[in-house]
Amino acid sequence: MxxxxxxxCNASFEYNVDDYIxxxxxxxxxxxxxxxxxxKDIIGDHFIVPNRMDREQVEGIFYDWITNRYHRPDKVKNEFQILGSYGISLPYWVISVEAHTFWSGHSQKANHYRGQGNEYGARFLKEENRFSRRYRWSVLARKSPKEHWGLERLHHPKEDVLVDWDGFPLDETLGIVKGAGSASVYDARQMFKFDHANGLTISGVQVKESSAISRAKDQIQEYHRRIAKTKVGTLYEHRTEIEIVGIHLVHLPFWVVRYSFAPKSAFRFLTTARERRLLVQGHSLAVLEAELPLSSADKVMTNLVVCGSLAVLSLGLALFVHPLFFLVTIVFSGVCVLSAWKIFGREKSDSDVGRGADLQEPAA
Ligand SMILES: [Zn+2]
Incomplete structure (x- = not known):
């Protein structure tokens, strides 16, 4: 070692060779x-957001969450079971940025009147605009976002754009602190002290500022390109200038809950009983990510089984009673194929997990 x-303070301790700080x-x-x-170079700006939860509270949050979503609230205690939970304080590089985007493109005209000319291009309208945003963009200072469940796509954008990166705007993502007005999790930060973790393990810092900054820039570039695309039919050009205003290190508390779902009804034959998970913010107590007990795949699976049986039944009727039943067979088979396609082509998600305050006002 x-x-x-x-x-x-000169005290000696064992250190981890993977740590940067x-x-x-x-x-x-x-x-x-x-x-x-x-x-040795002492770092200045290091903060921690105190953990406010223990195992019992996490359990309470889980049961509230599931009771609000399950169609039989009275059966929740019977059919759901917490398998385990743990909390961890994770290091994030929090980068204050201003991002300015210019874009241009063409949209199809809503109305095209007779006599306006029909030459190529007349049906399109050239559009251009700019927008600016401020973020406290947060990038995990660990080598792998897969270390703990749910950290990979915490960013849920307000716009209808697909996100496939791990960084996120801290204020809007981690939930509002209840009982503190509309304070964000970030506002609760204190100078870093091991004591503020309130019992959680402190995870070490493995990633350098420079690499966090370049990842944040890439993610914001891509995010703004996708926002610009929602504003225009065909996006030709976009430029995003990113100004780094500051960077500091913040340890943030999270809890991962594992639970199992064992329905007592006949439905149990149709679900794949397995472990599911929940990610809870340790300060705002917001549920950030969740695997639903019944994924849409499970529901579609039910559909598949029911329609499959009907297809077989109508095939029997067609062969032995009347050939017109073939039509019914075709319809049910079609539904089966669509269901199967949905199961293998889709991912489950919870659309209304708790979200928080917003720091998206345009930069001055
Ligand atoms: Zn010391």
Whole structure:
């Protein structure tokens, strides 16, 4: 094991070779160690948002959440079971940015009057515009966003755009702190101290600021390109200038809950009974990500089984009673094919998980 002495209080402790910033367990200082020179560089802006939950509260949040969604609230305690839960305080690089986007493109005209000319292009309208946004864009300072369930796509954009990145605007994503006006999770930050984790494990910092910044820039570029695309028929050009206003490190608390669903009705033969999960914010207590007990795939599966049986039945009738039943067979088979296609082509998601405050006002 490797020992290092703290750059602030001189106490020595074991350090993890994968960490970029070493956190002293005695005085909570963070510093970067240059292994070749032996130099230590203390970092200044390191905050932590205190964890406010314990296992019992997490359980309460889970049962509230599932009771509001399950069609038989009275059966919830019978059919759902918590398998386990844990909390973890994860490091994020929080990057304050202003992003300015210019875009241009063509849209089809809504009305095209007779006599307006019919030459190619006359039906289209050239459009261009710009928009600006401010974010506290957060990038996980761990090498893998797959380390804990649910961290990969926390960003739920307001616009109808598809998101496939792990960074997110902190204020809108992590929920509003109840009982504190409409304060965001970020507003609850304090100077980093191990004590504020309130019992959670503190996860080490593995990622450098520079790589967090370049990832945030890529993600915002892509996000703004997709927003611009929603505004115009064909997007020709877009430019996003990203201004980095500041960067600091914030440890944020999360809880992962594992639960099982075992329906007592005949429906149990149609669901694939497996473990499902929930990601809860440890300060705002908002449910950020969730696997629903009944995915849409399960519902479509029911459809598939029912229509499949009817198809077989009508085939029998067609062969032995009247050939017209073939038509019915074709209809039910069609529904079966569509159902199967839906099951394999879709992903389940919960559309209204808890969300929070918004920092999307245009930058000055
Ligand atoms: Zn120390």
């Amino acid at each position: 490797f020992q290092v002495s703290c750059a602030a 070493h956190l002293c367990p005695f005085c909570s200082s963070g510093f970067i160690l240059d292994l070749e020179e032996g130099a």
